Amino acid sequence: MPEITVLMPVYNAEKFLAVAIDSILQQSFSDLELLIIDDGSTDNSVAIVQSYTDNRIRLVRNERNLGITATLNKGITLATTDLIARMDADDISLPERLRKQYEFMQAYPECCLVGSRTATISEEGSIRWEDKPESDYTYYNLTFFCAIYHPSVMYRKSIIEAAGMYKLPYAEDYELWCRLARQHKLHVLPDILLHYRLNSNSTSTNLKQQEYSQAELNQILANLKYFTGQSYRIPHSFVECFRYNYKPLLAEKSVSSIVACLKELDKITYAILAKENVNRDIVKIKEAATLKKQHISHYFTHKLPVHKALLLKFRLQFSL
Incomplete structure (x- = not known):
């Protein structure tokens, strides 16, 4: 049985999928399963996954498109390990990512989630900017914005399930992080361990941007009321x-x-x-x-x- 499940939802991701898969299979920490859940892709995504012969890859296909939240929850349920690393189908995990996060989670069993710094890259792969969060400020900053990049995290399945897993169709990660932070330790490593790709199909750039922004705003308002009282305006x-x-x-x-x-x-x-x-x-x-x-x-x-x-x-x- 592997030590880590890498959970990668896929939907029409043929352009960058092979690069994302390779970045996981080439990790210095190799005791893993790569659980890929295809959410009804209509491009060559499934064929790309099936072209690999690495027995660490486990492909699950949704009968119909369920959306990111339902697909992630399905993946959490199917994961065979307690430690789950999130990965998107257009990003790149740097070679030491899983090892460093695994070692941190082993050393700090009270921590339910660990993220990392990221570098944002263009579609062509060139670095646009580097994210420089101060881990010690994550708890405070979560009040005002999603201070943890979703595809950079590793978390404990048992705690995520007990917390009710993902709930929202948009800003599902931000809402979950805020819920977790009420009761469990969170941490962000100071190392850049992920290249986060901007592309034309990203949630941040497509037609769903407005819905995501509104969901994030709603979460911020909920955070402020959590600390100041429900009557806060x-x-x-x-x-x-x-x-x-x-x-x-x-x-x-x-x-x-x-x-x-x-x-x-x-x-x-x-x-x-x-x-x-x-x-x-x-x-x-x-x-x-x-x-x-x-x-x-x-x-x-x-x-x-x-x-x-x-x-x-x-x-x-x-x-x-």
């Missing part, structure tokens, strides 16, 4: 600012609104600090909040007209 432009979309707040052209937004961030931070949690680290939460405020302040002081930027600096100096 906040301006839309503030929420967008917290998720690094500054345009709505900038369009208001109001120094007072920016100062109020940063004060609201302080209020949320205090609520996060006050909430008992296995991931709570008071020092790191304060550090993460300070960095977030600095990032927001820097943006607006460089985007506002000079006279308003000076006023903002003055107000921030004496208001926060």
